[in-house]
Amino acid sequence: MINKPLLTMILLFCTIGVSWAQYNIRGTVSDERTGEPLIGASILIKGTTSGAVTDLDGNYSLDISSSGSVELIVSSIGYLKKTITVNQNQTEVNIQLNQDATNLEEVVVTGLASSVKRSNLANAVTSVSSRDLTGTTTIQTTDGALYGKVPGATIRSNGGAPGGGISIQLRGISSLQGASQPLIIVDGVYINNASQRTGRATVSGAGGSNQDDGANRLADINPADIENIEVLKGPSAAAIYGTRANAGVIIITTKRGAEGRTNVSLSQDIGFAKPLRLLGVDDWSEEKINFFFPESRRPIELERYRAAEASGTFIDYEDYFYNNTALLLNTRINVSGGTEKTKFFVSGNITNEDGTVKNTGFERYSIRANIDQKITDRIRLGVSTNYIRSNTDRGFTGNQNNTGASIGYSISYVPNYFDLRRNEDGTYPVNPYFSENPVSVTDNAQNNSLVNRFIQAFTLDFDILKTQNSFLKATVSGGLDYLQNSTQIYLPEFLQFQRAQANPGDLFVGRQESFNTNFQAALVYNWNLGSINMNSQAGLVRLDFDNNSLFNRGRGLVPGQRNLKQANIQEINEQFNSKIQEAGVFLQQEANWEDKIIGTLGIRWDKSTLNGDPNEYYAFPRASVAFNLGNFDFWNSTVISQLKPRLAYGETAGPVPFGATFTPLGGTNIGGLLGSTVSTSIGNTQIQPETASELEFGVDAGFFNNRISLEATYYIKNTQNNLQNLNLAPSTGVNTTPSNEAELQNKGLELSLSGTLVDNSNFRWFSRILYWQNDIEMTRLGIPTYISGGFGSGLGTFLYAEGYSPTTIVGTPADPSIPGGFTIWGDAQPDFNLSFSNSFSIYKGIEFSFLVDWRSGGENVNLSSFLSDGGGTTNGWFDDDNGDGIPNGRQREPEPYNNAGRWVQDASFVKVREIGLYYTLPKETLTNWFGNTVQNLRVGSSVNNAFLFTDYEGYDPETSTFGAQAVANNVDIAPYPTSRRIFFHVTIDF
Numbered sequence: 006m007i008n009k010p011l012l013t014m015i016l017l018f019c020t021i022g023v024s025w026a027q028y029n030i031r032g033t034v035s036d037e038r039t040g041e042p043l044i045g046a047s048i049l050i051k052g053t054t055s056g057a058v059t060d061l062d063g064n065y066s067l068d069i070s071s072s073g074s075v076e077l078i079v080s081s082i083g084y085l086k087k088t089i090t091v092n093q094n095q096t097e098v099n100i101q102l103n104q105d106a107t108n109l110e111e112v113v114v115t116g117l118a119s120s121v122k123r124s125n126l127a128n129a130v131t132s133v134s135s136r137d138l139t140g141t142t143t144i145q146t147t148d149g150a151l152y153g154k155v156p157g158a159t160i161r162s163n164g165g166a167p168g169g170g171i172s173i174q175l176r177g178i179s180s181l182q183g184a185s186q187p188l189i190i191v192d193g194v195y196i197n198n199a200s201q202r203t204g205r206a207t208v209s210g211a212g213g214s215n216q217d218d219g220a221n222r223l224a225d226i227n228p229a230d231i232e233n234i235e236v237l238k239g240p241s242a243a244a245i246y247g248t249r250a251n252a253g254v255i256i257i258t259t260k261r262g263a264e265g266r267t268n269v270s271l272s273q274d275i276g277f278a279k280p281l282r283l284l285g286v287d288d289w290s291e292e293k294i295n296f297f298f299p300e301s302r303r304p305i306e307l308e309r310y311r312a313a314e315a316s317g318t319f320i321d322y323e324d325y326f327y328n329n330t331a332l333l334l335n336t337r338i339n340v341s342g343g344t345e346k347t348k349f350f351v352s353g354n355i356t357n358e359d360g361t362v363k364n365t366g367f368e369r370y371s372i373r374a375n376i377d378q379k380i381t382d383r384i385r386l387g388v389s390t391n392y393i394r395s396n397t398d399r400g401f402t403g404n405q406n407n408t409g410a411s412i413g414y415s416i417s418y419v420p421n422y423f424d425l426r427r428n429e430d431g432t433y434p435v436n437p438y439f440s441e442n443p444v445s446v447t448d449n450a451q452n453n454s455l456v457n458r459f460i461q462a463f464t465l466d467f468d469i470l471k472t473q474n475s476f477l478k479a480t481v482s483g484g485l486d487y488l489q490n491s492t493q494i495y496l497p498e499f500l501q502f503q504r505a506q507a508n509p510g511d512l513f514v515g516r517q518e519s520f521n522t523n524f525q526a527a528l529v530y531n532w533n534l535g536s537i538n539m540n541s542q543a544g545l546v547r548l549d550f551d552n553n554s555l556f557n558r559g560r561g562l563v564p565g566q567r568n569l570k571q572a573n574i575q576e577i578n579e580q581f582n583s584k585i586q587e588a589g590v591f592l593q594q595e596a597n598w599e600d601k602i603i604g605t606l607g608i609r610w611d612k613s614t615l616n617g618d619p620n621e622y623y624a625f626p627r628a629s630v631a632f633n634l635g636n637f638d639f640w641n642s643t644v645i646s647q648l649k650p651r652l653a654y655g656e657t658a659g660p661v662p663f664g665a666t667f668t669p670l671g672g673t674n675i676g677g678l679l680g681s682t683v684s685t686s687i688g689n690t691q692i693q694p695e696t697a698s699e700l701e702f703g704v705d706a707g708f709f710n711n712r713i714s715l716e717a718t719y720y721i722k723n724t725q726n727n728l729q730n731l732n733l734a735p736s737t738g739v740n741t742t743p744s745n746e747a748e749l750q751n752k753g754l755e756l757s758l759s760g761t762l763v764d765n766s767n768f769r770w771f772s773r774i775l776y777w778q779n780d781i782e783m784t785r786l787g788i789p790t791y792i793s794g795g796f797g798s799g800l801g802t803f804l805y806a807e808g809y810s811p812t813t814i815v816g817t818p819a820d821p822s823i824p825g826g827f828t829i830w831g832d833a834q835p836d837f838n839l840s841f842s843n844s845f846s847i848y849k850g851i852e853f854s855f856l857v858d859w860r861s862g863g864e865n866v867n868l869s870s871f872l873s874d875g876g877g878t879t880n881g882w883f884d885d886d887n888g889d890g891i892p893n894g895r896q897r898e899p900e901p902y903n904n905a906g907r908w909v910q911d912a913s914f915v916k917v918r919e920i921g922l923y924y925t926l927p928k929e930t931l932t933n934w935f936g937n938t939v940q941n942l943r944v945g946s947s948v949n950n951a952f953l954f955t956d957y958e959g960y961d962p963e964t965s966t967f968g969a970q971a972v973a974n975n976v977d978i979a980p981y982p983t984s985r986r987i988f989f990h991v992t993i994d995f
Contacts, residue, residue, distance in 0.1 A: 028093040031066040034059050034079060037101035045263055046081035046102070051088070053473055061265050069093075085711065104761070114235055114256055116245050116593045116607065118480050118527035118542045125603045127629035127651040128242040129703055129718035129755060131155045133234040135260070141854045141921035142947035143274045143335055143988050145358060145367065146224040147231065147257070148173060153840035153858035153918055156755040156777040157238045163200075164964050164980035165281075167360040167367035168397035168454070169224035170200065172969045175238040175253035176720060177751035177779040177834070180659050180695055181811060182728050185971035187236075187253040188246060189223060192375075192389040192462040194484035195249070195523045195548060198223045200969045203492045204513035204556060205452050207578065209401065210408030216966055218403045218981070222488060225393045225458050227354045227371040229272075229337050232260040239722055240699040244627035244655030247546075247589050247611040251659030251697045251724070259389060260341070261375045262350040267342035268940070269995040274335035276988035280327050280361055281950050282960055283982065285880035286873075287894075288319075289420050293883045296892070306420075313422035320424060322416040326447065327982050331359035331366075348377040361984050362412070363447050365400040369393065383468040389484075393458040401446050402981040403966050404868075409441030409502030410450060413869065413979025416443055418876030433501070438876070441502040451495040459487045475532040480544075483524035490517040498562055508573050510562030517554040523547065527591075540595040550585040583663045587613040593627075601637055604630040615661040617692040629653035635707070647707030647714075652700075659695040662728070665743045666690050685740040686730070693745050697724040713760030724749040729788055746787025749811070753779035769846040778837040781810040790824045794973030798827050801866035801905045803973050810834060811972045814864055816905020830909040833975040836862030850927060852945075856919040860962070865912040865975045867959050872979060879958075912962035912975070914955035921947040923990070941994035949986040 034046040042063025049056035050069065057067040069075055074092040084102035091098055111123045113130050123132070133154050134140075144150035146169035152160055159177075163170035172186060179185045189198045198221050206216040235256040237243040243250035287293075294306045313319055334357045341350040356369040373391045380386055405411035418438045419425060425444045427433050433445040462484035470477040496503055498510030527544030556579040559572025569575055593607035610622040631651040634640055640648075669684040703718040726745035733739055759773035786807045792815060794803040804813040806824035812833040820828045838861075844854035873879040874894045882894030889896075897907045923945030931939050955962055961983040965975050 027068060027070050029066065029068050030077075030091050030095060030098055031064070032098040032100060033063045034065060034081065034100045034102065035063055036084075037103050043081045043084070043102065044265060046079060046084075048100075049078045049080075051076040051078050058264075104764075114237075116542055116595075117525060117546070117591060118529050118544060119540055119593070119595065121595070121603070124647065124649070125597065125600060125631060125633065126705075127603060127605060127631035128653045128701065129157075129238065129716065129720075130242055131157075131236040131238065133236070135232050138231055138234065139228050141856065141919040142949045142986070143276070143333075143990070144228055144949060145169060145356070145986075146171065146220075147226050147228045147234075148221070148223050150228050151234070151236075153775070153842070153856050155236050155238075156757055156775045156838075157753065157779070158236070158777075159779075159835070159838075160963070161974055162961075162964050162983070163218050163220075163966065163969065164402060165361075165961065165983035166218060166220075166399040166402065166981040167358055167365055168220040168395070168399060170218060170220045170969075171223075172200075172221070172974060173255075174971075175236065176699075176722055176753055177781050178749060178811065178971055179252040179697060179724055180727060180971050181747055181749070181805075182662075182730075182971065185252050186221075186969070187255045188243075188249045189255050189257065191226060191257045191460060192259055192484070193464060193482050193523075193525070194460055194462045194486050195521055196222070196226075196460065196486045197488050197519045197521055199519075201454075201490050201492075201517050202515065202554070202556070203399075203452065203454060204494045204515055204558075204578070205399075205401070205410075206404070207558070208494050208496055208511045208513050209405040209410035211404040211406055211411075215970060216404050218399060218966070219454070220397060220399070221969065222456070222458075222490075225369070225371075225395055225456060225488075226257070226391075227337075227352070227356075227369065227373070227393075229354060230259045230352055230371070230373050230391075231257055233258045239655070239701060239720055240625075240657040240697045241627065241629065241653035241655035241701040241720070244625045244657050245591055245593060245607050245609055246657070247591075247609040247625045248587060248613055248623070248658045248694060249548075249660055250657040251695060259373065259375060259391075260339070260350050260352070261377060261387075262341040262343045262348035264343050264345055264348060267340065270337075270339040270341075270992060271995075272335075272337040272990070272992040274333070274988045274990050276333040276335075276986055278331040278333055278358075278361055278984035278986045279329075280960070280982045281985045282953050283323055283328060284958065284960065286321055286323050286421060286878050287880055287882040289422055289877075290883075293877070296883075297877045310420075310422045313424075318424055319421045320426070321421060322419060322425070322443075326363075326412050326416065326443065327361055329361050329363060331361045331984065333358045333986060333988065343377070346379040350375040360398070360400065360981075362400045362402070362981065365398045365981075367395070367397050369395040383471075385466045387462075387464040387466075389460075389462040391458075391460040393456070393460075395454075395456045395458075397454045397456075399452050399454070400981065401443075401450060401452060402979060404978040407440065409500065410446050410496060411979055412443045412447060414872060415439045415441050415446075417869075417872035417878055417979070420877065435501055440505070441500065445500055446496075449497050450500065451493060453493045455491045457489045459485075461485050475530070477528070477530045479526070479528050481524075481526045483522065485523075486519070486521040488517075488519045491515070492517070493567075495567055498564055506560070508561030510560065510564070510566075510572070512559045512562055512567055512569060512572060513556065513578070514558075514569060515554065515556040518552070520551040522549045534596075536599055538597040540597070542591075542593045544591055546587075546589040546591070548585075548587040548589075550583070550587075553582040555580050585614055585660075585663065587611060587615075590622075599636065601633050602630070603633070604628075611658070613660065613694070615663060615665070616694060617661075617666055617690045623658060623694060623696075625656045625658065627653070627655035629655075645706060645708055646711050647705065649705040651703045651705065653703075654698070654700050656696060656698045658697070661692050661694050662743075664688070665692050665728070668739075683739070687733070687737075687739045687742045689742050689744060692728075692743055693726050695724060695726050695728060695745070697722055699723070708760070712764070714758070716755075716757040718755040720751075720753055720755075722751040722753075723784070724751070729786075731788060744787070746785070747783065747805075748785035748787075750782050750784050751779055753777065767848050770843065771845075772843045773841075775840045776837065779834065781812060781834055783807055783809055783811055792825045792827065794967075794970075795866050795976050796868065799905055800868060800871060801830060801909050801976075802827075803833075804829070812975075814866060814909050816909070818901060818904050828904070828906065830906040831864030831911075833863055833865070833973075835860050835912075850925045852921070852923045852925070854919070854921050855917065857915065858918050859915045861913050863912050863975070864909050865957065865959065865962060865965070865977050867908050867910045867957070868976060868978045869960075869980070870910070870958050871908050910957055910959075912955075912957050914953060914957065914962045916953050917948075917951040919947070919949060920951050921945060939993060939995060941992070943990070943992040945990045947988045947990065949988075950983060951985060953983075 202214040492515040494513040503509035561573025670681040727747035
């Protein structure tokens with residue numbers, strides 16, 4: 006038996022031994038180039054979970070429980086990680102970090118509950134930081150800020166109207182009829198990004214809602230609130246998101262607070278906009294009038310022309326309607342900071358931007374609060390709340406099918422010698438050349454959308470188990486997206502086209518609501534298997550989508566009234582309700598052997614009420630592996646500092662359209678008795694989701710200590726079970742039913758080369774080149790070849806045939822040797838895209854940056870030219886290039902003249918998208934001026950859409966009436982011209 010004095014002595018010696026095995030290291034972490042201290046830098050003891058974080062002055066203090074040398078891993082966001090060795094003989098260690106120009110230390114989402122460093126990533130995931138997004142200039146919408154920054158993305162706009170209206174396709178077409186737009190997730194919330202109906206196309210006569218020229222709802226999110234965007238471009242990266250990831254996933258993370266002093270940032274942008282490009286109009290002469298008009302019309306036209314000539318009243322209507330100066334105002338205030346337990350970021354934004362067309366504009370009011378609370382040492386809660394109210398007047402542009410209510414359509418037919426402007430008595434002249442006076446429409450009609458939106462997200466983390474080398478945590482997260490969109494289209498009774506109706510005065514009122522919720526729970530276990538770090542995760546997902554809309558129309562309005570009850574004819578134009586429920590289970594295992602070999606296996610099972618069998622689970626596997634050769638002991642190259650071959654595979658799906666499994670019933674009234682009639686399209690209870698599989702090969706390389714980075718990716722994406730309407734035998738009594746028939750293949754190459762070319766204390770130059778191309782082929786159609794899209798073979802339409810891309814443009818004249826029977830005139834798919842961006846830091850305070858975007862190839866169906874040629878107003882219409890006596894406006898190449906090829910035009914372009922010049926005042930100057938009140942003062946100016954170089958005969962080769970469609974999204978019909986936006990900026994941080 007051991008006596009008490011002996012036991013006491015043993016414990017005392019053990020305690021002394023422990024104290025001898027501890028020592029303290031302290032010092033400062035700073036930027037190597039500028040010497041500025043780095044706040045919040047992490048210092049971690051390698052192989053443990055112990056470490057420290059730098060304070061407001063970049064200082065740290067770290068206790069080390071060891072009697073010998075240890076390795077410290079030092080990291081900070083935006084800087085390259087550094088590993089240093091320290092021992093008990095050192096007391097002060099100052100550390101300098103290099104900026105991570107190639108983003109190798111950036112953390113990228115790899116699953117629903119885990120992330121990985123970019124240097125270990127096995128997929129080509131594009132990250133767009135807040136600096137890349139809005140650091141050069143102010144962009145009105147978030148998706149508009151992605152132009153030229155995401156290799157593999159084809160981005161189009163519906164036009165240049167305020168409030169956006171943009172579609173994004175990642176790695177080609179993912180669906181022929183369904184959604185080809187990526188899933189958007191904001192702070193973990195599956196948000197609604199639909200281009201919602203307004204009714205403009207209904208009252209203007211344009212046709213379906215796909216011609217409404219509405220904005221997609223990502224326009225509601227304030228781009229200045231965003232910290233980072235990650236783009237999972239294909240199934241190999243997005244498989245863990247399952248049923249809704251066929252077209253890729255865009256993950257948006259907003260800014261959050263950090264521990265430290267409370268920072269207040271106030272920013273003001275003041276700018277103006279002018280049209281980026283105007284085409285000009287053709288002048289008239291007596292010779293042209295005698296050629297253009299039939300003999301019976303010539304006397305009156307000559308009389309009008311001579312009267313205008315005598316008074317000098319010639320009006321360039323393109324200039325009159327479009328070439329106006331728009332005022333742009335953007336005000337932002339952010340408050341952020343926190344303590345060890347509570348961190349916060351609160352922001353407010355007011356955007357007020359006029360349009361370059363009279364009586365158009367966009368207003369957005371946004372309030373955000375992101376709160377992170379450390380409830381206990383083991384429980385953390387993150388909450389994000391965002392309220393948005395936007396008010397948009399988009400005006401009247403685009404197609405209208407010869408009726409009224411479109412500026413560009415109307416002025417294509419009006420010669421510049423006829424005055425459409427308002428008379429002194431307040432009335433408007435009757436337009437003798439078309440069915441409507443566009444001046445009156447612009448002055449008096451209304452196309453308004455008012456949105457109220459609430460996005461709420463939460464994340465709750467529980468640390469269940471934590472040891473020196475492992476941890477187990479549970480994550481519960483979710484959120485909701487409530488969106489209410491109130492629209493109103495108003496055409497007063499005194500408009501020219503309305504007066505010709507039996508019931509003049511048209512009012513179209515809509516109310517659309519969506520309520521999306523998602524819930525996710527996961528367990529994450531990180532542990533070591535020898536020298537291999539394992540990260541296991543398992544969880545479940547629940548999604549609910551509730552949508553409803555109601556559109557009412559009133560015609561024959563009482564003069565001056567905008568009340569449906571004051572209309573002679575009142576109708577319910579549309580009522581729609583849908584409820585969708587989806588559920589999924591996922592498993593994922595990641596393995597990392599000393600950052601040398603990194604592998605991932607995962608699978609997700611989903612079911613959806615949209616499917617033919619709502620209880621059937623569909624499996625979506627994924628697998629990837631990356632080899633960091635530069636981390637192996639045998640690698641000793643002084644030039645190539647990183648070389649990482651990688652391989653990835655994944656499968657995803659696209660949702661079945663709502664109602665595809667049911668046969669619609671239409672209302673009818675027979676002899677005063679109400680009833681229902683069966684639709685000519687029958688539902689299919691065997692319908693399956695569209696699926697896609699992708700194999701991705703890539704290599705990432707870093708040169709000269711990772712100052713230069715190369716990323717190269719080749720992918721093969723096969724899309725199966727594409728939805729097509731199958732024509733049925735007449736004996737069935739119905740015409741069509743949806744079916745899973747077609748198969749597509751996209752193959753593409755993506756390249757990214759970036760790096761810091763010069764880096765010293767007075768000058769830093771960072772440059773990036775992105776290149777991408779994609780080829781599409783219909784590998785299986787499953788039904789007979791057909792043509793569809795656009796406005797028919799006489800103007801250019803699209804070919805659906807095996808062995809051809811669905812983006813192939815065909816049209817007259819007939820060609821029996823081609824499937825479908827028409828001549829091939831082009832392809833909407835570009836040959837390639839290339840963007841070139843540069844940023845320069847000069848003498849620490851001056852920053853200059855620019856972005857140039859080049860698209861080569863890809864044709865548009867330019868029906869704006871078709872309209873202006875028909876009206877004789879195309880610039881150069883009366884010129885005769887070939888000297889055969891027939892003016893260009895009546896005879897255009899290619900031969901044989903006046904076929905569909907006349908309107909299919911090369912849409913190649915070079916666009917200088919962004920230019921910015923800023924100056925940050927030195928801290929010494931601020932201290933002299935303001936003491937310690939002002940921490941930062943930055944001023945500058947910038948341009949968005951600075952210059953456009955193209956031979957395309959339209960306002961912008963990137964705009965399309967059908968921009969939101971999967972196919973046929975390159976048809977140009979009298980759009981709202983794109984604007985050049987010039988800003989002056991000031992930001993003050995307190």
